[in-house]
Amino acid sequence: MEEKKQIENEHLTKVYHTNHIVEAITVEKRCTGIAHYRKVSRRGYVNLETGEYIESKARASPIDIEKRFKKSCHELRRIINLNFTGHCSEKFLTLTYSGTMRDYKQVNLDFKRFWSRFRYSYPSCEYIRIIEPQANGSYHLHVLMKRMDRQGLFVPMKKLKQMWERGGVWIENLPFVDNFGAYFCPKFLKESTTSTDTVSKAHEKGTRIAFYPEHFRLYSCSRGIQKPVPVTMTYGKLKQIVGGTPPCYSHTTTIRDEQGSREILNSITYEQYILKGEKRHE
DNA sequence: ATGTAACCCATCGAAGATGG
DNA sequence: CCATCTTCGATGGGTTACAT
Secondary structure: OOOOOOOOOEEEEEEEEOEEEEEEEOOOOOOOOOOOOEEOOOOEEEOOOOOOOEOOOOOHHHHHHHHHHHHHHHHHHHHHHHHHHOOOOOOEEEEHHHHOOOOOOHHHHHHHHHHHHHHHOOOOOEEEEEEEEEEOOOOEEEEEEEEEOOOOOOOOOHHHHHHOOOEEEEEEOOOOOOOHHHHHHOOOOHHHOOOOOOOOHHHHHHHHHHHHOOOOEEEEOOOOOOOOOOEEHHHHHHHHHHHOOOEEEEEEEEEOOOOOOOOOEEEEEEEEEEOOOOOOOO
């Protein structure tokens, strides 16, 4: 049993406040100094203290890729929660291919073309775009679209189909959920590893992440989309912001030297609060 | 006029190492 | 897992050019 340590009110915590959702990340031993290594080229790093030069691994391991993916998902969730509230100026689009499309670059080109057309007719719109492989490895796109002048966004189906001629198009209102970020983030990692057939390779690794190319971007945003800015504050100040609301989710990770080691290097507590009252503004 | 594609470049996300 | 830093390649969008 891990004893639940109470965080001191004076302890510093990093807080993301994205509309009605508040996330607090509290690191027990906060990073003190500056990292010793500096990137000096594509693969090269130099230790500033010793002058030692090293080169990075040629290829990232599947574990590294999964970590990166999770990190991107976290950021994506926050961006969505900061920019989308369920207002009538917001819509959710899905763009698919009629055939199989496994060319990541081509998908980006196709979206670029779609966006240049869309922007012409709806110049006040901004987007968050997520590229996702389906179980068979064929890509499709999810787009959260938003009118910045806060007028209702209505796009005739006929027009949409003209702008995206590669396959199916869907446009919907945002669903009635508390956490849009969590709703729209890919959930590959939960997939079971029990594979059946042809798509073997990706499934053997237990995830569709394997379909992405090496330097993929899970999401991208147009410039008008706000980026979440964390604020470092005391834990007491955080409690003041959330009032009496208890965290709806909380998790502490302990970092050990190596697996099974008894010595704890650090611990990180993640908490999420959902504040009522500043929820949806229709 | 009206809609689309082609350039170019500032900006932004991904990479990747270590210490805690 | 988070923090921190730098480099590099991708890309968003303003502008121009080219259609219809």
